[in-house]
Amino acid sequence: MRKISNAARFLFLRLQKHWKYTAKHSQRVAEIAQMFGRSKEEKNLFYLCGLFHDIGKLKIPTGLLQKKEQLNKNEIEMLKLHTLYGRDILYKQGFNNKVINSAYQHHERCNGNGYPDQITEIPYIVRVIAVADIYTALTEDRPYRPALSQQEASKILLNYAQNGEIDMEITKHLLGYQHDILISIKP
Ligand SMILES: [Fe+2]
Secondary structure (H helix, E strand, C coil): CCCCHHHHHEEEHHHHHHCCHHHHHHHHHHHHHCCCCHHHHHHHHHHHHHHHHHHHHHHCCCHCCCCCCCCCCHHHHHHHHHHHHHHHHHHHHCHHHHHHHHHCCCCCCCCCCCCCCCCCCHHHHHHHHHHHHHHHHCCCCCEEEEECCCHHHHHHHHHHHCCCCCCCHHHHHHHHHHHHHHCCCCC
């Protein structure tokens, strides 16, 4: 893990206690996101954006986070609120705007099919987090399915990019980094 402030460490510990799978997932997203930074400062910032993109899940009951069955409409709406909760938590704690924004917008999609605001002009770091988030989720065990192979995950990711959901350039970069990711991230 990169060096982070005490406030950031404390917040991350809260996430680990609440739902360790989201914490583990966030750490993997952070490891990928920092590779897109062009300077040491940017790498640190992108790392934080990854680490806290799902921090709003602190306010989502673990019963919902671990549910194996398909979620109903209400439950899906409840889960979506983690983007708003994340923004509020990070704002209150005085985090950088890019970190706040990544939590709020990481489920937005380039073609406007995302949430919460269905925007299409998405900042670069948020697009990085979105690609890293999806790729990481696909290659992890989930309560409702086992992890996909790297090959399967790459195919799906490229498909999303071709459909205009996520940024193609970032997707290509990430798949290019795949070799480094494999080495740097323990399963
Ligand atoms: Fe999320």
